[in-house]
Amino acid sequence: MNQYINKPTPAFVAASWVALLAGAAAYCIGLFNADMLLNEKGYYLILILYGLFASVSLQKIIRDKLEGTHVTHIYYGLCWASVAICIFLLAIGLFNANLALSEKGFYIMAFLLSLFGAVSVQKNIRDMEYLRQHNKIDHLELTSSTLPENKEH
Template sequence: MNKQIQIQQPTAAFVGASWVALLLGAAVYLLGLWNAGMALNEKGYYFTLLMYGLFSAVSLQKSVRDRLEGIPVTGMYFALCWVSLVVAVLLLAVGLWNATLASSEKGFYAMAFLLSLFGGVAVQKNVRDLAQFKDEPVAETEPRAEG
């Protein structure tokens, strides 16, 4: 059974909203860290979690999309993407649970983190969709014959 996948070009509003979600979520999270009265190593922990979370979320989205389009993705890499995303979210939850922050601050960091992850996934999806409407190759599934 040959599935034909039709990709529609994302609207400018969705592309803009995706970028706003990513940039606003990350900027607010980082601004909160900058102004926080926590030790530098604790700030580094939360910064690293944001970077790790963004990478793992975008990598998972790309892997899901690759599989959908018939581009090979090993099961091991796919599983590692899922594990990485879950670990990043769990590490944030454990860090916030044990932090000596007000509940409102904990919620602030959690929501900014999750907004950043959503924005990162949406931006990556849009970049990939828009590349198909320009003459930029995303990836080839079969080698081209020279001739």
């Protein structure tokens, strides 16, 4: 990989987790307290679960491409399509829902905050794992080059 990876700051890591947890919790609490039929609640729950998975998959596949890992065009397209489909289905569902405009806005914002948080958390985890692996390799190279040769007596 030709790019330099900075270690995510503790503040960014914390903000990413807060965004993910706050968005997902707000969305789920709002859904639990909503005056909807159970099948409607299930629809919105599946959308956030699918959206979180799709956004993490998209972040991973984009990062794979940047790192030079072979990525098939079909999977790359499916990841983009999945994120777009989730947002489109949420928009259609909320447009047709019998909810106040403020409630619709609440669900949209909580949904998007959750997706942003999931992408950020995934990025942080990947960056820290990359740095951990490379620091381990650098450490092994450093120690093997500085150790005296093992001579037999």
